[in-house]
Amino acid sequence: MHNAAFAEVGLDLVYVAFDVCETDLPSAIDGLRSLGFVGANITLPHKESVVPLLDETDELATTIGAVNTIVVDRGRLRGYNTDAQGFLRALERGWGRGPDGARCLVLGAGGAARAIVAALVHAQAAEVVVHNRTAARARRLCADAATWSSVPVRAIEPEELGRVAARADLIVNATSVGLDRTFKAIPLPVDMVKDSHVVMDVVYSDSMTPLLEAAHGRGATVIEGTEMLVQQACLAYELWTGRIAPVHLFRNKASSD
């Protein structure tokens, strides 16, 4: 996506991917300065461990405790989290509105879920309920989120999932379930999904995830993870270049690769 945009706009930049193991992270991050990088994206599993290696993080990234975008500015490294805003932009496009006043159920408690819960409480959702395979991680996320705003946030046990999902307006899968399409796992009892539900999956793939397929079959509004991928990338592009991202180009590229 980024290379297509750089070429289209005529920017002398190139986006490259590096596999970096945990022990090499400090030297790799320091190398961004010495090698003259404009910026970087950080992905699994380094989004949280990169934070102490940066000179500063913006307010949202500090709240979430995770960074997915770094801007190098005169040798200083500043961290941002564009997943949260990318999620809100994708929701707005797919649902035609933000989450204000909505009852929200978030599945997962990892880095993506943290960004999504932060986005939801900052956008004044009516309530946010979190369910995760590892319940203690969900409780930790909710305890943190309770300090971010006055929006009620609580973790639930598996036996409550069906009932909470049935009364939610918005359901977001922020787990990695669905990433492997050969294993048709769905992180939710879909028999309670109705046509009034909005179901979003952060997992991006070249076709609908099993969860979205099932929810779509039950008449729900579904939003694919690819749109969040596009939107978080556009926000990173804007931070690095100071230009408005050519979103159609990002979207075309994301769906064609």
Ligand code: NAP
């Ligand atoms: P993470 O920090 O490793 O968290 C993974 C989450 O998935 C945890 O809640 C984990 O539960 C849960 N999980 C994994 N396997 C599971 C299983 N078999 N059954 C139930 N739960 C399971 O990863 P992350 O950064 O949050 O990323 C999660 C997903 O979001 C990935 O697929 C990633 O590619 C995607 N993502 C998409 C975008 C986008 O722009 N669309 C942006 C960011 C991330 P436990 O705590 O119990 O392990």
